[in-house]
Every structure is written in C-alpha cells, then in structure tokens.
Amino acid sequence: xxxxxxxxxxxxxxxxxxxxxxxxxxxxxxxxxxxxxxxxxxxxxxxxxxxxxxxxxxxxxxxxxxxxxxxxxxxxxxxxxxxxxxxxxxxxxxxxxxxxxxxxxxxxxxxxxxxxxxxxxxxxxxxxxxxxxxxxxxxxxxxxxxxxxxxxxxxxxxxxxxxxxxxxxxxxxxxxxxxxxxxxxxxxxxxxxxxxxxxxxxxxxxxxxxxxxxxxxxxxxxxxxxxxxxxxxxxxxxxxxxxxxxxxxxxxxxxxxxxxxxxxxxxxxxxxxxxxxxxxxxxxxxxxxxxxxxxxxxxxxxxxxxxxxxxxxxxxxxxxxxxxxxxxxxxxxxxxxxxxxxxxxxxxxxxxxxxxxxxxxxxxxxxxxxxxxxxxxxxxxxxxxxxxxxxxx
Amino acid sequence: xxxxxxxxxxxxxxxxxxxxxxxxxxxxxxxxxxxxxxxxxxxxxxxxxxxxxxxxxxxxxxxxxxxxxxxxxxxxxxxxxxxxxxxxxxxxxxxxxxxxxxxxxxxxxxxxxxxxxxxxxxxxxxxxxxxxxxxxxxxxxxxxxxx
Ligand SMILES: [Zn+2]
Numbered sequence: 001x002x003x004x005x006x007x008x009x010x011x012x013x014x015x016x017x018x019x020x021x022x023x024x025x026x027x028x029x030x031x032x033x034x035x036x037x038x039x040x041x042x043x044x045x046x047x048x049x050x051x052x053x054x055x056x057x058x059x060x061x062x063x064x065x066x067x068x069x070x071x072x073x074x075x076x077x078x079x080x081x082x083x084x085x086x087x088x089x090x091x092x093x094x095x096x097x098x099x100x101x102x103x104x105x106x107x108x109x110x111x112x113x114x115x116x117x118x119x120x121x122x123x124x125x126x127x128x129x130x131x132x133x134x135x136x137x138x139x140x141x142x143x144x145x146x147x148x149x150x151x152x153x154x155x156x157x158x159x160x161x162x163x164x165x166x167x168x169x170x171x172x173x174x175x176x177x178x179x180x181x182x183x184x185x186x187x188x189x190x191x192x193x194x195x196x197x198x199x200x201x202x203x204x205x206x207x208x209x210x211x212x213x214x215x216x217x218x219x220x221x222x223x224x225x226x227x228x229x230x231x232x233x234x235x236x237x238x239x240x241x242x243x244x245x246x247x248x249x250x251x252x253x254x255x256x257x258x259x260x261x262x263x264x265x266x267x268x269x270x271x272x273x274x275x276x277x278x279x280x281x282x283x284x285x286x287x288x289x290x291x292x293x294x295x296x297x298x299x300x301x302x303x304x305x306x307x308x309x310x311x312x313x314x315x316x317x318x319x320x321x322x323x324x325x326x327x328x329x330x331x332x333x334x335x336x337x338x339x340x341x342x343x344x345x346x347x348x349x350x351x352x353x354x355x356x357x358x359x360x361x362x363x364x365x366x367x368x369x370x371x372x373x374x375x376x377x378x379x380x381x382x383x384x385x386x387x388x389x390x391x392x393x
Numbered sequence: 394x395x396x397x398x399x400x401x402x403x404x405x406x407x408x409x410x411x412x413x414x415x416x417x418x419x420x421x422x423x424x425x426x427x428x429x430x431x432x433x434x435x436x437x438x439x440x441x442x443x444x445x446x447x448x449x450x451x452x453x454x455x456x457x458x459x460x461x462x463x464x465x466x467x468x469x470x471x472x473x474x475x476x477x478x479x480x481x482x483x484x485x486x487x488x489x490x491x492x493x494x495x496x497x498x499x500x501x502x503x504x505x506x507x508x509x510x511x512x513x514x515x516x517x518x519x520x521x522x523x524x525x526x527x528x529x530x531x532x533x534x535x536x537x538x539x540x
Contacts, residue, residue, distance in 0.1 A: 027414070048454040134405070
C-alpha cells in the first residue's frame with residue numbers, strides 16, 4: 001500500500017518510563033514528569049544533554065490547578081534550554097504526544113526527542129476532578145442542563161448496548177480482565193481479582209454505568225525516548241519502529257454522531273493503517289491497547305479500530321480472544337481500568353506497554369504470542385478525536 | 394447595534410478548592426520553615442545548591458535527596474514598592490516586595506521586606522522574621538528584615 005504521508009526519517013522508540021499511578025501522589029507535577037523522563041532516558045542509555053527536543057502533553061490545566069501547566073512542569077520534563085511543545089487534545093493527549101514527537105523526528109528537525117505526559121488529577125479536590133469538565137458544553141443548548149461527562153458516556157454505552165445487543169455482563173468482562181491484568185503491573189493503582197457479579201453489583205452511578213465500569217482518578221506520568229533511525233541503530237539492537245500514526249476529528253456535537261460506532265476512531269485508524277501498510281488489521285495487529293476509561297469503550301474501540309467485527313467485540317471477549325494468552329491480547333497492561341487514568345499519562349502508558357510487549361520486556365504481563373506489531377489508541381477532545389500509534393519490532 | 398446583554402449567566406468556576414502537595418523534599422523543607430530554619434536542596438552529583446527543593450536537580454537532572462541549612466544571611470537581589478492592592482485600592486502603607494537570594498544558592502524567594510527605609514538597597518543584607526504560630530508554609534516567614 002502506498003503511504004499517505006511523506007516521511008523523511010524513520011522513527012523508533014528506544015526507551016520508556018512510568019511513575020506509579022496513584023490517587024494522591026506527594027510528588028509535584030514537575031517531579032512526576034521527572035521520574036518518568038529519567039526512567040525513559042535510563043532505558044534508552046541517554047542523558048538529558050543528549051536530547052534535542054522535548055514534546056510533552058497534559059490534559060486541562062484545571063486538574064493540576066496551575067495555568068500553563070506545560071510550562072510549569074517543563075523543567076521536570078527536561079525541556080529547559082530546548083525546543084519544547086506541549087500538546088493537548090483532551091483524553092486523546094497521551095497517544096497524541098508520541099504523534100507530535102514523531103513529527104519532530106520524521107521531519108528531520110530533531111534526532112533525539114524526550115516525550116513526556118503528566119497529569120495530577122487529585123489536586124482538583126473540591127468538589128471533585130470531574131468538575132473540571134463543567135465548561136466543556138455548548139453554552140446555549142447544553143450547559144443550562146448542567147451535564148456531567150458520565151451522562152454522555154452512559155448515553156453512548158446504552159446506545160451501543162441497544163444497537164449491538166450487548167449485555168452488561170459482556171461489558172463487565174472487560175473490567176474483570178483489565179483489573180486482573182493490572183495485578184501483574186507494578187505501576188498499577190486498581191488491579192483486582194473481581195467477578196462479573198462484582199461489577200454488576202457495584203454502585204449504580206448513571207444508568208447503565210456502575211462504579212466498577214469506570215477507571216479511577218489518578219496522578220502519574222509516563223515518558224518515552226523517540227529517535228531517528230541512525231540513533232536507534234546506535235543505541236539498541238531492538239528498536240521499536242513507529243510505523244503508523246493517525247488522528248482525525250469527528251463532529252464536536254456528540255448529538256450528531258451514531259453513538260454505537262466510533263467514527264472518530266475508524267478514520268484515525270485508517271490513516272495509521274495506510275501509513276503502516278496494514279490492509280487486514282485483524283490479522284496483522286498482534287497486541288492492542290485501546291482506550292478503556294470505561295469498560296464498554298474497549299469493545300467500542302476494538303470495533304472502531306477494525307480489530308473486531310462491528311458489534312462483534314463482546315463475543316471475542318467472551319471467547320477469551322482478548323486475554324493475554326489469546327489471539328489478540330487487549331490491554332495486557334491492565335488498561336485505564338486497572339492501571340489507573342491520569343489522563344495524558346494513561347494514554348502514553350499504553351504506548352509504553354506496546355513498546356515493552358514488542359521488546360519482550362513486559363515481564364509477567366508478556367503476551368503469549370510472539371507479538372511483532374502492536375497498536376495503542378486514545379480518545380478525546382469533545383469526545384471526537386481518535387489518536388492511534390502503530391509500532392513494529 | 395444588536396443587544397448583547399448576556400442571555401445565559403454561568404458564574405460557578407470548575408473547581409472551588411485545590412489541594413497542592415509540596416513533594417517529598419518540599420515537605421521536609423516546609424517542616425524546616427515551621428521550625429524556623431531555611432534550607433536548600435543539595436545535589437550530590439554536581440554540588441548544585443538550590444531553592445525551592447525538588448527531588449531532581451534542575452542543573453544535572455539527577456536525583457536529589459539532601460537538604461542543607463542556609464546559615465548565611467540572604468541579600469536583596471531586587472525590590473519593588475506596591476502602592477495599590479489587588480483590587481486597585483490605594484494602600485495606606487506601601488508594601489515592599491523583594492527578591493531574596495542566598496550567596497552560592499541557585500534560585501530565590503519572593504517575599505515581603507521590612508525595616509529601616511534608609512537601608513533599602515539592592516544588595517542589602519536581610520534576615521528572616523518568623524511568625525510565632527507556624528503551620529509549615531512559606532508565610533510562616535512574616536517578612537525579611539533589612540539589617
Ligand atoms: Zn546536579
């Protein structure tokens with residue numbers, strides 16, 4: 001397949017690092033950024049002085065409670081004295097950061113880029129971090145109703161359940177799988193051995209969403225080192241190549257979308273597949289980390305990515321295909337449901353997990369099959385952007 | 394001209410209160426201030442001494458674990474005199490705000506400056522004046538006095 005984007009330099013990931021994901025970290029946003037950045041540099045075998053450019057990402061300033069927080073945490077992200085770009089596309093940010101870093105390397109502008117995502121949601125203490133989304137609504141038609149983000153997810157989930165004949169039990173299986181996977185993740189906040197019944201019996205928050213359908217509020221940071229081909233060859237025998245990137249927008253009006261199917265993701269995935277030369281994603285993707293802030297979103301996103309037939313992700317999940325020892329392991333990290341959801345850091349954690357999986361460095365989380373090609377994905381803006389990264393060994 | 398009176402009023406902001414954390418080393422630093430001691434972080438690798446303390450060295454990016462007490466008197470690196478308050482009201486007594494630095498220490502503190510006006514000059518020597526009731530905050534230092 002012909003590539004749809006002109007690429008001057010091939011881009012590889014050569015190091016990754018994470019902080020613990022926790023509800024209330026003592027470390028400042030700068031310090032969280034530094035912990036992840038330092039670990040990624042250590043794995044890459046580089047020092048900060050070797051880095052040409054820094055690309056970072058973080059969700060609303062209103063979480064950490066510091067306006068221009070990208071500038072505020074930039075020192076911990078290693079950006080002082082270097083070209084620095086902070087990107088922000090809502091929940092999609094974590095996978096958009098390596099996309100923006102990719103531009104820097106693929107264009108030939110920078111050869112060694114430090115890629116950092118940070119989020120400290122617990123600073124937004126009163127009334128709660130969810131209140132940060134108070135003003136994301138259309139001020140004329142929606143705001144007067146005082147909507148909550150969970151309402152929208154609930155409407156989407158219900159529509160998906162209705163159109164695809166998916167049961168709450170099917171959806172709960174995702175939460176059970178991801179939380180169990182997270183038990184093997186040393187950075188995870190919400191690993192647990194739970195049952196479908198536990199999910200169904202957990203508190204009903206907004207029908208049909210129960211408490212255990214949702215990922216937790218978290219603090220944390222994640223980082224990568226992304227380099228040009230010549231540096232990748234110099235630094236490691238096992239670089240992981242970024243072979244495809246995709247990011248596209250759907251309408252800002254969630255009312256105007258067919259909620260049962262994520263078109264925002266279908267388009268982004270097609271962009272990435274085309275670039276990576278992937279024609280049959282179900283056969284060619286070995287391991288995937290789709291965005292799972294809610295359990296139904298993993299199913300929804302698998303379908304949007306073309307990794308499951310339309311309305312077919314629930315059946316795949318029931319049959320165990322998405323387990324770590326299955327044909328298409330999904331969220332082997334534990335996902336946002338199990339590892340935690342410090343927005344931007346959670347998305348980048350998924351890219352880090354694919355990096356470790358393809359290198360065979362995922363320890364107890366290593367998938368059974370020999371994974372050569374992997375995919376990470378996030379979702380954000382006004383619930384309208386899909387961000388996709390495809391990597392290959 | 395069309396009438397542009399607001400049709401919909403939205404007065405509540407997203408978050409009413411933030412809870413910030415000072416970081417592991419920042420916490421020890423504030424505990425020191427509570428005891429009436431001003432400390433700085435010291436990097437074992439490159440020797441950089443800096444305030445405010447962080448768990449990493451802004452100069453060499455390595456981990457920092459140590460705090461050292463600053464025994465020498467700080468000095469006034471710059472100052473300004475404030476005549477109106479935040480809402481634009483004239484202050485009955487102007488307030489002096491200074492950039493307080495310590496010799497050999499990277500960084501500094503913004504703080505209130507008091508003392509004999511004839512001594513107010515860039516480079517002037519200062520000493521911290523602590524409140525009697527302290528809670529582990531930068532405002533446990535009431536001001537720096539010109540000496
Ligand atoms: Zn140092």
